[in-house]
Amino acid sequence: MFDTLRPKVLAIINSEADTTERLQRICDLLRENIGHYDWVGFYFKNGDKPELKLGPYAGEPTDHTIIPFGKGICGQVAKSNQNFVVPDVKAQDNYIACSFTVKAEIVVPLFVNGENVGQIDIDSNTADPFTEADERFLEFVNAEVAKIL
Template structure:
């Protein structure tokens, strides 16, 4: 599955006739529809000069969390740490922002442009402890591909 997606994602992202947000939306939908344990897929981006993240394109249930302060929740922690964060059980995290009672696990991988963390991809799963190192490497690949089209 990830091998197929590694071929499809660059093709989607290279469609320069489409706005960046539309291409990112298509990536979110492709991931959500292709990976059984990806129940919500979205991008958060640094909100200008503010110490907060702003929700970008996503696929899945609507969320109230359109702005996340740095340090708050899993996404906010990744904005500060610049490190991947895999949460096998969201209930065990003190600093977790609940989006839905059905979410059991989360993975967040930072997105770097020229060495600067400008955002992240965030995946919620309704499956307990579904994320492996393969998910991490794959999402790092996705972010490297997204970085290539960033303007």
């Protein structure tokens, strides 16, 4: 599945659309083609503030448009610079619930010139669905996205 999506991601990255539109198309592509990706979005560092701001996403609307560094899974990744895979969100003390249907989450940081500028965030309504293959694929997506930021 990921092997068939890689060229599609590259085609979006290399398209003539503006950056926001390309990011939106990537969110839509992943959500529509990966069964356990129920919400797909990008968060980016909000200027010089120690917080993340929601960018393009696909899925149910969220109230979490601003996330302080350190809060929730996304906020922790903003500080740790490490992938964070959460097989069961109920087992996480520092989890910010977006929807009662979400059972698992994966967040992968996005680096431009070695600086953590944002992340891709995936929520799943399936318990423990994420594998190392998801991590490698999302790292690939972010490496390609970094080229257009």
